[in-house]
Amino acid sequence: MNYVPNTDKDRQEMLTAIGMSSMDDLFAHIPDNVKLGRALNLPHGLSELELSRHVQNLSKKNSNLEEFSSFLGAGSYEHFIPSLVNHMLLRSEFYTAYTPYQPEISQGTLQAIYEFQSLICELTGMEVANASMYDVATALAESASLAGGQTRKNKIVVSSTVHPEYRQVMQTYAEAQGLEIIEVGYSGGVTDLAELAEKVSTDIAAVVIQQPNFFGCIEQVEKIGEIAKQNKALYVTAVDPVSLGVLRPPAAYGADIVVGDAQSFGNPISFGGPHVGFFATTKKLMRKMPGRIVGATVDDNGRRGFVLTLQAREQHIRREKATSNICSNQALAALAATITMVTLGKEGLKEMATQCINKAHYTYEQLTRIKGVTGKFNGPFFQEFVVESEKDIETVNKGLLKEKIFGGFPLEKYYPELKNSSLLCVTEVKTKQQLDDLVNAWEGLA
Amino acid sequence: MTEPLIFELSKAGRRGTTLPPMDVPEMNLDEMLPPEEIREKPAQFPEVSEVDIVRHFTRLSQLNHGVDTGFYPLGSCTMKYNPKVNEDMARLPGFAHLHPYQQEETVQGALELMYESDKYLSEVTGMNRVTLQPAAGAHGELTGLMIVKKYHTDRGDHKRTKVIVPDSAHGTNPATAAVCGYDTVEVKSNQYGGVDIDALKSAVNDETAALMLTNPNTLGLFDENIEEIAKIVHDAGGLVYYDGANMNAIMGIARPGDMGFDVVHLNLHKTFATPHGGGGPGSGPVGVKDFLVPFLPKPLVELNKEEDKYFLDFDRPKSIGKIKGYYGNFGVVVKAYSYIKGVGGEGLKHASENAVLNANYLMRALSKDYYLPYDQTCMHEFIVTPKPYKDKGVHTLDIAKRLLDFGYHPPTIYFPLIVEEAMMFEPTETESKETLDDFIQCMSAIAKECAEDPEVVTTAPHNTPVGRLDEVTAARKPDLKWEPSN
Numbered sequence: 001m002n003y004v005p006n007t008d009k010d011r012q013e014m015l016t017a018i019g020m021s022s023m024d025d026l027f028a029h030i031p032d033n034v035k036l037g038r039a040l041n042l043p044h045g046l047s048e049l050e051l052s053r054h055v056q057n058l059s060k061k062n063s064n065l066e067e068f069s070s071f072l073g074a075g076s077y078e079h080f081i082p083s084l085v086n087h088m089l090l091r092s093e094f095y096t097a098y099t100p101y102q103p104e105i106s107q108g109t110l111q112a113i114y115e116f117q118s119l120i121c122e123l124t125g126m127e128v129a130n131a132s133m134y135d136v137a138t139a140l141a142e143s144a145s146l147a148g149g150q151t152r153k154n155k156i157v158v159s160s161t162v163h164p165e166y167r168q169v170m171q172t173y174a175e176a177q178g179l180e181i182i183e184v185g186y187s188g189g190v191t192d193l194a195e196l197a198e199k200v201s202t203d204i205a206a207v208v209i210q211q212p213n214f215f216g217c218i219e220q221v222e223k224i225g226e227i228a229k230q231n232k233a234l235y236v237t238a239v240d241p242v243s244l245g246v247l248r249p250p251a252a253y254g255a256d257i258v259v260g261d262a263q264s265f266g267n268p269i270s271f272g273g274p275h276v277g278f279f280a281t282t283k284k285l286m287r288k289m290p291g292r293i294v295g296a297t298v299d300d301n302g303r304r305g306f307v308l309t310l311q312a313r314e315q316h317i318r319r320e321k322a323t324s325n326i327c328s329n330q331a332l333a334a335l336a337a338t339i340t341m342v343t344l345g346k347e348g349l350k351e352m353a354t355q356c357i358n359k360a361h362y363t364y365e366q367l368t369r370i371k372g373v374t375g376k377f378n379g380p381f382f383q384e385f386v387v388e389s390e391k392d393i394e395t396v397n398k399g400l401l402k403e404k405i406f407g408g409f410p411l412e413k414y415y416p417e418l419k420n421s422s423l424l425c426v427t428e429v430k431t432k433q434q435l436d437d438l439v440n441a442w443e444g445l446a
Numbered sequence: 447m448t449e450p451l452i453f454e455l456s457k458a459g460r461r462g463t464t465l466p467p468m469d470v471p472e473m474n475l476d477e478m479l480p481p482e483e484i485r486e487k488p489a490q491f492p493e494v495s496e497v498d499i500v501r502h503f504t505r506l507s508q509l510n511h512g513v514d515t516g517f518y519p520l521g522s523c524t525m526k527y528n529p530k531v532n533e534d535m536a537r538l539p540g541f542a543h544l545h546p547y548q549q550e551e552t553v554q555g556a557l558e559l560m561y562e563s564d565k566y567l568s569e570v571t572g573m574n575r576v577t578l579q580p581a582a583g584a585h586g587e588l589t590g591l592m593i594v595k596k597y598h599t600d601r602g603d604h605k606r607t608k609v610i611v612p613d614s615a616h617g618t619n620p621a622t623a624a625v626c627g628y629d630t631v632e633v634k635s636n637q638y639g640g641v642d643i644d645a646l647k648s649a650v651n652d653e654t655a656a657l658m659l660t661n662p663n664t665l666g667l668f669d670e671n672i673e674e675i676a677k678i679v680h681d682a683g684g685l686v687y688y689d690g691a692n693m694n695a696i697m698g699i700a701r702p703g704d705m706g707f708d709v710v711h712l713n714l715h716k717t718f719a720t721p722h723g724g725g726g727p728g729s730g731p732v733g734v735k736d737f738l739v740p741f742l743p744k745p746l747v748e749l750n751k752e753e754d755k756y757f758l759d760f761d762r763p764k765s766i767g768k769i770k771g772y773y774g775n776f777g778v779v780v781k782a783y784s785y786i787k788g789v790g791g792e793g794l795k796h797a798s799e800n801a802v803l804n805a806n807y808l809m810r811a812l813s814k815d816y817y818l819p820y821d822q823t824c825m826h827e828f829i830v831t832p833k834p835y836k837d838k839g840v841h842t843l844d845i846a847k848r849l850l851d852f853g854y855h856p857p858t859i860y861f862p863l864i865v866e867e868a869m870m871f872e873p874t875e876t877e878s879k880e881t882l883d884d885f886i887q888c889m890s891a892i893a894k895e896c897a898e899d900p901e902v903v904t905t906a907p908h909n910t911p912v913g914r915l916d917e918v919t920a921a922r923k924p925d926l927k928w929e930p931s932n
Contacts (some may be wrong), residue, residue: 059540270774
């Protein structure tokens with residue numbers, strides 16, 4: 001492939017125009033010592049036909065979620081993506097644009113982001129939301145930085161029921177920033193309130209939980225919030241946006257910062273990225289928020305228009321005094337989420353969430369009837385749950401794979417005490433037949 | 447021409463889509479959830495039909511300017527053409543519909559693609575290993591500096607608290623240093639726009655953790671002293687960090703690794719032709735020399751040659767840890783892999799050569815009507831300013847806005863900070879001589895307006911969907927979301 005339109009003749013004319021005779025002259029000022037002086041040791045280029053064939057063959061070495069029935073969740077969720085989403089994403093005025101620095105010719109991107117912010121606020125009940133983050137893990141890490149800066153305290157208490165990868169990312173950021181992460185254990189699948197109360201004191205900057213938590217369980221968000229407030233710590237929750245079709249919004253239980261991943265809306269899982277984090281908070285913390293923010297304003301004729309705003313927080317203005325180093329967001333993934341949220345609409349969101357919770361409960365009931373399979377935690381859950389198997393869970397998953405089923409996530413990797421426990425996820429995309437097939441396949445394992 | 451908010455198009459009872467009927471026994475929510483946790487009032491999402499949605503977003507798209515719309519010479523952003531085939535490749539079900547926690551034997555193609563991408567990017571940069579985990583350029587910078595920090599502390603060297611950045615640096619450099627807990631030391635540029643060697647010598651000491659540098663720098667100039675610069679920092683015990691925003695200038699010509707850099711980040715959404723998406727998703731891989739490989743984020747993809755199997759290696763005790771959920775913006779990496787495979791090694795060099803040719807051609811032509819502060823061979827981008835029209839009251843912003851009237855995206859403006867009224871142009875290699883010539887004519891016509899009829903420039907734009915927007919009020923009285931009327 002060659003995407004360079006210049007012909008040899010063009011090149012000669014252009015070189016002449018700038019007083020040079022060869023392409024090498026353009027690089028004559030680069031010291032020979034640092035010149036490569038050889039061809040890059042990379043494969044030769046391919047025609048489009050060869051390229052497509054090659055990449056398709058590579059993709060076929062994978063077993064994908066369209067061919068296999070998957071019960072994996074753990075932060076990456078399969079949900080229905082309406083056809084129109086991809087058609088709109090392929091409007092190249094959206095995807096070949098850069099960050100909307102010139103608002104007069106970027107109203108499409110800017111208004112779509114404003115709509116995204118509005119939808120996230122509606123969903124979470126929060127007062128403000130930004131234009132998106134890389135993913136929920138980095139959004140959580142940024143919330144810890146914000147909390148540290150805002151409260152001038154450097155300890156963050158995090159429940160061990162928060163997704164282990166999110167905690168790892170928080171840890172990485174915290175180490176670089178001199179924040180200390182303190183973990184709280186769980187009991188019955190939810191944050192251990194007694195241990196939390198013990199570990200949260202007035203020198204804690206933030207209390208961080210996930211709702212529903214990594215195990216799919218419903219946390220006692222009211223009580224956790226009380227503990228945070230009593231100690232003047234910020235209350236941070238990571239939420240599954242789909243669950244907010246049936247669960248009360250975090251603003252209702254006093255969250256100061258709400259983050260999450262809108263991948264569930266219109267973005268394929270794509271092996272874990274790109275996803276799209278969101279970050280919502282209160283007006284009080286608005287000017288400390290990381291990332292891009294779009295605001296409505298008027299032009300010189302009084303017409304409504306949209307601009308990037310509150311930029312005094314950002315790196316290109318504030319340099320070393322910025323609230324974050326974030327530059328780009330995940331605009332196109334946020335656009336996919338926006339289009340999906342409005343396509344679902346008020347009724348569709350509730351319907352989707354209701355189907356997820358019902359199908360998950362049906363599957364839980366059926367699976368736990370199998371001899372040797374028991375529910376691990378007894379509390380309420382949304383679309384994910386944990387079962388414990390008498391059999392080795394890796395062996396179970398291998399058996400299921402033969403039936404073209406991806407079983408749940410083996411929890412032992414991150415929770416050594418949860419041997420042979422599997423975290424399963426069921427969303428609206430699964431038919432009853434697929435759920436029964438899982439149960440039958442599991443039951444049939446020798 | 448403005449478009450209503452999607453919320454303003456809402457009408458109770460309209461649906462954009464429906465789900466299949468529930469096929470499992472349905473329970474009441476209060477049988478499954480604690481009553482106090484059940485949502486009482488639904489989120490006020492708009493109620494619109496499919497055609498409303500399609501027309502709304504189609505109209506919004508028409509209010510945008512993208513590379514496919516026209517020339518987009520936004521300096522330092524490398525707005526090159528985004529090949530369509532790469533979009534299709536990333537959407538293949540075998541890539542788009544993979545779960546990150548599938549068993550490894552079911553994702554061998556994805557792991558192979560990551561492994562090969564690591565090798566390709568290592569070769570282009572002259573590094574030994576590359577992590578694909580960072581989600582954007584700034585995220586790559588953060589990863590890179592965390593690696594630097596871990597390297598120093600691992601050696602028991604806790605004194606190094608300072609990161610040096612030139613005054614011409616991207617804003618992300620000092621911001622990243624600060625986020626990483628470092629103090630920033632700024633060094634002045636010399637009269638040629640390069641690092642002032644004496645200033646650097648007096649800035650480095652045993653507190654220097656790293657120097658962050660872009661080469662070619664943000665003036666579009668290659669710093670010919672680069673080896674000496676790297677040596678000065680290395681001799682003081684610091685590391686040298688390469689901001690890869692300008693990598694499109696030197697692929698196949700020179701490599702950061704050979705210049706003495708220890709850590710490099712790349713922007714796949716610039717150099718490797720993946721689309722910017724209106725501000726993401728990007729991808730910011732980070733490459734390092736051998737001695738820093740242990741500190742790379744986990745996991746890395748490795749190949750078990752005996753079994754011919756790729757696997758994710760989490761067993762990396764010195765790693766900085768995880769920098770993002772899962773393995774990075776994989777879908778973006780697929781597009782970049784496809785680009786590299788398509789153009790090949792010779793194509794990458796061809797791209798850089800033509801990017802530099804186009805920039806020099808454009809620079810020479812524009813210098814007839816505009817002031818050229820650094821009159822030397824540039825790399826892939828350059829700076830001119832409207833200094834000749836200063837007495838007419840014309841500023842860089844005005845010229846940028848006037849370009850909008852002619853259907854062009856303006857250059858990057860007021861950056862770098864060290865040049866007064868800077869306009870930074872980066873034409874990229876995917877623009878033809880005809881496009882450049884048309885643009886040159888347009889810039890020349892604007893110059894004439896500046897001299898003869900400056901008001902038409904200072905009041906621009908005149909034919910965009912909206913005029914100049916009131917950014918001051920936007921910041922003072924933030925209106926950041928739609929408010930439901932009920």
